[in-house]
Amino acid sequence: MSTDVIAEVKRDYIISLLQQGERIDGRxxxxxxxxxxxxxxxxxxxxxxxxxxxxxxxLVGVKLGIGEPYPDSPDMGVLTTSAxxxxxxxxxxxxxxxxxxxxxxxxxxxRGIRESECIDFEKLCIVEGxxxxxxxxxxxxxxxxxxxxxxxxLGAIAALLNxxxxxxxxxxxxxxxxxxxxxxxxxxxxxxxxxxxxxxxxLDPNLDEELxxxxxxxxxxxxxxxxxxxxxxxxxxxxxxxxxxxxxxxIEKSKELRKFLR
Amino acid sequence: MKVGKPERLIVNGKRLDGRxxxxxxxxxxxxxxxxxxxxxxxxxxxxxxxxxxxxxxxEVHPKHLVKPDKALLRCIxxxxxxxxxxxxxxxxxxxxIEISKVTRQALEPVVFTRLFPRTAIDIFIEVLxxxxxxxxxxxxxxxxxxxxxxxxxxxxxxxxxxxxxDGEIVLDLFDLEDNYGxxxxxxxxxxxxKEVTLLQxxxxxxxxxxxxxxxxAIKGCMYVYEKQKQALKExxx
Amino acid sequence: MERRIVLPGELVAEGNYRLGDGVxxxxxxxxxxxxxxxxxxxxxxxxxxxxxxxxxxxxDFVIGKIIDIQFASWEVDxxxxxxxxxxxxxxxxxxxxxxxxxxxxxxxGDVIFAVVKxxxxxxxxxxxxxxxxxxxxxxxxxxxxxxxxxxxVIGKKKSMLLMIKREIGIKIxxxxxxxxxxxxxxxxxxxxxxVLRKIEKEAHTSGLTDRVKEMIRRERDxx
Numbered sequence: 001m002s003t004d005v006i007a008e009v010k011r012d013y014i015i016s017l018l019q020q021g022e023r024i025d026g027r028x029x030x031x032x033x034x035x036x037x038x039x040x041x042x043x044x045x046x047x048x049x050x051x052x053x054x055x056x057x058x059l060v061g062v063k064l065g066i067g068e069p070y071p072d073s074p075d076m077g078v079l080t081t082s083a084x085x086x087x088x089x090x091x092x093x094x095x096x097x098x099x100x101x102x103x104x105x106x107x108x109x110x111r112g113i114r115e116s117e118c119i120d121f122e123k124l125c126i127v128e129g130x131x132x133x134x135x136x137x138x139x140x141x142x143x144x145x146x147x148x149x150x151x152x153x154l155g156a157i158a159a160l161l162n163x164x165x166x167x168x169x170x171x172x173x174x175x176x177x178x179x180x181x182x183x184x185x186x187x188x189x190x191x192x193x194x195x196x197x198x199x200x201x202x203l204d205p206n207l208d209e210e211l212x213x214x215x216x217x218x219x220x221x222x223x224x225x226x227x228x229x230x231x232x233x234x235x236x237x238x239x240x241x242x243x244x245x246x247x248x249x250x251i252e253k254s255k256e257l258r259k260f261l262r
Numbered sequence: 263m264k265v266g267k268p269e270r271l272i273v274n275g276k277r278l279d280g281r282x283x284x285x286x287x288x289x290x291x292x293x294x295x296x297x298x299x300x301x302x303x304x305x306x307x308x309x310x311x312x313x314x315x316x317x318x319x320x321e322v323h324p325k326h327l328v329k330p331d332k333a334l335l336r337c338i339x340x341x342x343x344x345x346x347x348x349x350x351x352x353x354x355x356x357x358x359i360e361i362s363k364v365t366r367q368a369l370e371p372v373v374f375t376r377l378f379p380r381t382a383i384d385i386f387i388e389v390l391x392x393x394x395x396x397x398x399x400x401x402x403x404x405x406x407x408x409x410x411x412x413x414x415x416x417x418x419x420x421x422x423x424x425x426x427x428d429g430e431i432v433l434d435l436f437d438l439e440d441n442y443g444x445x446x447x448x449x450x451x452x453x454x455x456k457e458v459t460l461l462q463x464x465x466x467x468x469x470x471x472x473x474x475x476x477x478x479a480i481k482g483c484m485y486v487y488e489k490q491k492q493a494l495k496e497x498x499x
Numbered sequence: 500m501e502r503r504i505v506l507p508g509e510l511v512a513e514g515n516y517r518l519g520d521g522v523x524x525x526x527x528x529x530x531x532x533x534x535x536x537x538x539x540x541x542x543x544x545x546x547x548x549x550x551x552x553x554x555x556x557x558x559d560f561v562i563g564k565i566i567d568i569q570f571a572s573w574e575v576d577x578x579x580x581x582x583x584x585x586x587x588x589x590x591x592x593x594x595x596x597x598x599x600x601x602x603x604x605x606x607x608g609d610v611i612f613a614v615v616k617x618x619x620x621x622x623x624x625x626x627x628x629x630x631x632x633x634x635x636x637x638x639x640x641x642x643x644x645x646x647x648x649x650x651x652v653i654g655k656k657k658s659m660l661l662m663i664k665r666e667i668g669i670k671i672x673x674x675x676x677x678x679x680x681x682x683x684x685x686x687x688x689x690x691x692x693x694v695l696r697k698i699e700k701e702a703h704t705s706g707l708t709d710r711v712k713e714m715i716r717r718e719r720d721x722x
Contacts, residue, residue, distance in 0.1 A: 061344025412550025417508030
C-alpha cells in the first residue's frame with residue numbers, strides 16, 4: 001500500500017535529481033552498486049553462488065540429474081532454468097506458483113546461458129538417444145532491492161562454473177560424493193540491465209529507480225564481445241539512439257562483472 | 263531394508279558424525295540479515311542453512327481472512343530445489359504444508375496477537391540447505407525473525423529434536439539419523455514455563471524411551487534458546 | 500539513565516509498576532515482550548522497540564493520503580498496518596453527511612496533515628482536521644523516513660527541525676508516521692531530502708545537529 005503512495009511522489013524527486021546528473025543513491029549513471037559473489041557454500045547443490053548487488057541478494061543453485069534427451073538433440077544434455085521470487089524477499093512477493101515476473105526472469109537468464117553456447121551440451125551426453133545429464137539452474141531471490149536480472153544471471157554463471165559432477169555408479173548418481181570434474185563451460189555470458197527514467201538512462205537500477213522507470217533493457221554479452229540475448233521490459237519505449245548507446249556501454253560494463261567469476 | 267542405510271549408526275559409542283549421544287551440532291544464528299523484511303534471521307545448524315523472515319503487522323490480503331479481534335498469524339515453510347541431494351521440484355508439497363501448519367501453531371501461543379486486530383503477521387521460512395531437523399531450525403529462526411520485527415511475544419520459542427538410533431536415545435538428529443533411525447521427536451517450548459508448543463513423533467518408543475527422548479529434546483531447546491538470545495543481543499551491540 | 504537492551508521473555512522488574520508498551524505482568528513479575536530498550540522511571544516501565552513500523556497513538560500528528568471515499572467519511576493511508584478514517588464532521592464542523600459530495604473537499608490522492616483523534620479498542624483509527632495546523636497539502640513533496648527516526652528529525656525542543664527550516668529556508672511538516680512534507684523550490688527540496696537521509700543514517704550519533712548544519716552550509720555555498 002505505502003509502496004505506491006510513495007512511488008508517485010518519489011518519481012518527481014528522482015527525475016529532478018537525474019536532470020542535475022545525480023542518482024538517488026549518489027551513484028554515477030553507469031555505475032554498479034557494491035557487488036559480491038560467494039560460491040560453493042551450499043553443498044547439497046552441485047554448484048552454488050550467492051550474489052549481492054547493493055542490498056539485492058540472489059542465491060543460485062545448480063543441481064545435476066540424469067534423464068532423456070530431447071528427441072531432436074539426442075546427443076546433447078539438457079538445461080532447465082527456473083526462478084522463485086520467494087515471499088520473504090519482498091513485501092510485494094506473494095506465495096504461489098511463479099508469476100509473469102518470475103517466469104520472465106528465468107527465461108531471460110536462461111537465454112543468456114543458452115544462446116551464448118556457454119555449456120558444451122555434447123559433453124553432457126552419456127548414452128546417445130537415451131541418457132544425458134540434465135542441468136537444473138534454480139534462482140532463489142532472497143532480498144529484492146532492484147535489478148534481479150543482473151544478480152541472477154551473474155549468480156547463474158558463477159554457480160555453473162562452480163559446479164562439479166557427482167559420482168555416477170552404473171546408473172545411479174551418488175550425490176554425496178563429488179568428483180573433481182567441472183561442467184564443460186566454454187563461454188561466460190554476462191547480463192547488464194539499464195533503466196530509462198524520463199529520458200535518462202541508468203545502469204543497475206535500485207528498487208526506487210525500478211519502481212519509477214519507464215522501461216528497462218537487459219543485454220547479454222559473451223567474453224568474445226558478441227551479443228547473445230536482449231530483453232526490453234516495462235511499458236515505456238526506447239529510441240533507436242538510446243538502444244545503440246546502451247549496447248555499447250553494456251560491453252564495457254560486462255567486463256567489470258566478469259571479473260567476479262573465477 | 264532401506265537403500266543406502268549404513269550398517270550401523272552408532273560405532274564405538276559415538277554417532278557417525280563423531281558426536282556423543284547428548285551432544286548438539288554447531289549452531290550459528292544471525293538476526294537482521296535482510297533489507298526488505300520487517301524482521302529476519304539466518305540459522306546455520308549443523309549442515310542446515312535456513313533463512314526466516316517476518317512481515318507484519320500488515321494489512322490482510324485477501325480481506326475475507328481478517329480476524330476482528332486479533333492478528334492473523336500465517337506461516338509458510340518452503341525448501342529450495344537445491345537444498346537436498348535429489349532436487350526438489352519447486353512448490354509446496356504435502357510435507358511442507360504440514361510443517362507450515364505445525365510451525366505456526368508452535369509460535370502462535372507466544373505472540374500477542376490481540377494487540378493487532380485485523381492485521382496479518384506473515385512468517386516465511388526458506389530452507390536453503392537441509393541436513394536433518396529443518397523444522398526445528400525453521401521454528402528457531404522464525405522466532406528470532408519475529409523478535410527482530412518487533413512483534414510482541416511472551417518469550418522466544420526454541421525447538422530441537424531427539425530420537426532413537428540403533429536403540430540409543432540421542433539428541434539433535436542429523437540427516438542420516440533422521441532418515442535411517444528408529445524414531446524422531448521434534449519439540450518446541452516456551453522456555454520460561456517449559457510449556458510445549460510443538461510435539462511430533464514418528465517411530466516406536468517405549469514409555470521409558472519416550473520420557474528420556476522428551477527430556478533430552480527439552481534440554482536441547484534450552485541450549486538453542488541461549489543461541490537465539492545471543493543473536494538478538496548481538497544485533498544491536 | 501543507562502538503558503539496556505532486553506529480549507522477549509526477559510524479567511525486567513518485580514512489584515508495583517505502571518506498565519507502558521512492550522511489557523507484561525505475571526503475578527508479581529514483569530517481563531519484556533519486545534526486543535528493545537528498557538525504559539524505567541518513577542514507577543513506570545516500558546520497552547522501546549527497535550522496530551520500523553508506525554503504530555498510531557492518539558494525539559500523533561500524521562501525514563496521510565486519501566485512498567477511498569465513503570458516504571460520510573474518507574479512508575486514509577497513514578503508513579501503518581491500519582488505515583485511518585476521517586469522518587466528515589471531523590473535517591469541518593459545518594459539514595453533514597449526505598448533504599455534500601465529499602470529493603469536492605478531499606479527493607483520492609490528496610495529502611493531509613491531521614491529528615489522530617481516537618483509537619478504539621478494536622484499533623479503528625479516527626483522524627481529525629479541526630486542529631489549528633491541520634491542512635490539506637497541495638504543493639510540495641512528500642518524503643518517507645523510518646518512523647522511529649522522527650524524534651531525531653525533530654530534535655530536543657525541536658532544535659533540529661527549526662535549524663533545518665531556517666538554514667535551508669523551506670517549509671516542513673513532520674508526521675509521527677514517518678512522513679515529512681516539504682514545500683519550497685526544487686533545489687531546496689532536494690537539499691532537504693539529502694539532509695533527512697543523513698539524519699536517518701546517523702540518528703544514533705551525537706553532534707548530528709551541528710554536522711547537518713555544516714552540510715547545509717556547504718551545499719548552499721556550492722551553489
